[in-house]
Amino acid sequence: MPKAQRQKLIGRIEELRSSTVICYLTSLRPNVAGAMADDAVRVMFDHLLALPAPPVDKLDVFLCSNGGSGTVPWRLVSLFREFSKSFAVLVPYRAYSAASLLALGADEIVMHPFGELGPIDPTVSNDFNPIEHGRRIGINVEDVRAYVNFVKSGVGITHEDELIKAIEILANKVHPLALGNVERFLAQSRMIAAKILRTHMKDVDDHVISEIVENMASKLYFHGHPINRREAKNDLKLKVNLELQPELETAMWDLYCQYEAAFENREPFNPVADLASIADPDERAKGKHYELRHAVVESANRTDWFITRRRFKETQGLQPGQQQIREEILWQGWTQEEEAEAESRSPPSETNPVDAR
Numbered sequence: 083m084p085k086a087q088r089q090k091l092i093g094r095i096e097e098l099r100s101s102t103v104i105c106y107l108t109s110l111r112p113n114v115a116g117a118m119a120d121d122a123v124r125v126m127f128d129h130l131l132a133l134p135a136p137p138v139d140k141l142d143v144f145l146c147s148n149g150g151s152g153t154v155p156w157r158l159v160s161l162f163r164e165f166s167k168s169f170a171v172l173v174p175y176r177a178y179s180a181a182s183l184l185a186l187g188a189d190e191i192v193m194h195p196f197g198e199l200g201p202i203d204p205t206v207s208n209d210f211n212p213i214e215h216g217r218r219i220g221i222n223v224e225d226v227r228a229y230v231n232f233v234k235s236g237v238g239i240t241h242e243d244e245l246i247k248a249i250e251i252l253a254n255k256v257h258p259l260a261l262g263n264v265e266r267f268l269a270q271s272r273m274i275a276a277k278i279l280r281t282h283m284k285d286v287d288d289h290v291i292s293e294i295v296e297n298m299a300s301k302l303y304f305h306g307h308p309i310n311r312r313e314a315k316n317d318l319k320l321k322v323n324l325e326l327q328p329e330l331e332t333a334m335w336d337l338y339c340q341y342e343a344a345f346e347n348r349e350p351f352n353p354v355a356d357l358a359s360i361a362d363p364d365e366r367a368k369g370k371h372y373e374l375r376h377a378v379v380e381s382a383n384r385t386d387w388f389i390t391r392r393r394f395k396e397t398q399g400l401q402p403g404q405q406q407i408r409e410e411i412l413w414q415g416w417t418q419e420e421e422a423e424a425e426s427r428s429p430p431s432e433t434n435p436v437d438a439r
Contacts (some may be wrong), residue, residue, distance in 0.1 A: 084340060085419055092382060094229040095142065095172070098330045100211070102279060103172075104129050105144040105380040108342050110176065112350035116376035116388070118150030118180045123157045125379045125386045125416050128157075130165040141166035146338060149179025149200070154396040156274045157362040159187035163281055170323075173197035174338035176308075182298065183271075187278035191322045193311035194334050197319075200309060202275055202298045272299060282321075294318060345375050354407055369395035371412075385419040 092103050106126065128135065141162055162169045170190035171177070177185050177198035185191050185199060193199075245351035275295045283291065297318050300438040315322035326334075342348065354369055360366040370393070377388040396405050 088337060088340045088380065088385075089382065091142075091333055091340065092380070094333045095144070095330065095337065097381070098327060098333065099140070099142055099170075101140040101142040102133060102138045102166075103142045103144055103381065103387065105337070105341070105378065106147070107145070107345075108147040108150065108377045109345040109375060110146070110148060110342075110347045111345050111374075114374055114376075115148055116345075116352040117152075118147050118154045119183075119377070119388075120151055120154060120157070121416065122123050122377060122379060123154060123161070126158060127161060128386075129379055129381045129384065130161060133165055138163045138166050139168070141169040142172050142192075143169060143184075144172045144174070144334075144337065145177050145181055145184065146175050146341070147174070147178065147181040148176060149181050152180055152183065152271055155180055155183035155187065156278060157173060158184055159278050159281060162187070172200065172334060176200070177203070178308075182309075183275060183278060186275055186294075186298070186320070187281055189282050189321065191314065191320055191332075192330075193314065193322055194326070194331055194338075195311070196335070197311055198308040199314050201294075201300070201307060202271055236265070248267075272296075275299070286342060293312045294320070344378070353409075356406065357394060357396060366396065369393045386416050387419060388414075390414040395406065403431070 092105065095101075096103050104126070105121065106118075106344050108118060110116075116131065127201075133141075143158075143162065168189045170192055172192045172194075173185065174194045174195055176198050178198070179202060182199045182281070184201050186202075190200075248394040272295050275298065276291050279286075279291050279294060309318070311322050311324060314320045315324060317382040351374070353372065356370050357366060360370070372392050372394070375387050376390065379386045382399050391414070392411045393412055397408045
């Protein structure tokens, strides 16, 4: 019983930490990874409402994600402050980008030896972003600054007219409104990081806050750099706890492995290969059905998953004999685990909600 095993491990961490634990993880599965999204805040609120006699003395948030919406960390930190006297973030593996922002708001960051934080510079996407291979690509805000710095420092162009030409080259490749959006998100990311840090660093000088924000955003690392726990403590001066009990390290990793298996994080999602492996043409024509887990919020009181049910089918292409793969999303939304088990035995009805991610 995977849920029973997870609940047992959650209880063990609560016992070792004398805390209340809520888990928030998103899928890391290759080709179908999940993301921190605004709809998870509402689900988290239900878990917080179920806490015994809030505010609890000590709340631990077991966190693993590649990141997502930049507004989610501020909303969650604000909620955690309402429902606890202090809260910590437990990082068993990855807490990148928006997840790192969330960790900045904790009174304590408990990192497993395998745990990683990441820089907080956002990757921005909107309707004005460039399109490659039929998909809009995200723009990392620090990449834009790096281009300008490269032109000035690397190439040595300092004359105003030549700098304008270099910017024009960039603007011809990337819509000016997309570049403006980059600057707006850059300012928002730094503002949210500073506000989050202020929730537990009220007596710290502004320049200390600014230094942490700048280091996390751009000065020390590029966006893909994994920050280990000693870098986080010694280089970034974050409130990282390196003195973990062996029993706590084991429990954190065992719990992460349970979620890793539930998300199938170690198995790349490849529906094309799955369809090709079906030898019977009639069976292949029916398509391949999947139920995919993208995010979870779990505590001692309840378990909520964000899932999608999808069907992949071969269809006739534009040219004779050409085959294409069509993806159909049959249902998506948050559901409690017990409900998910019941619904998996029957097809979704047309009244089932579809939540935007």
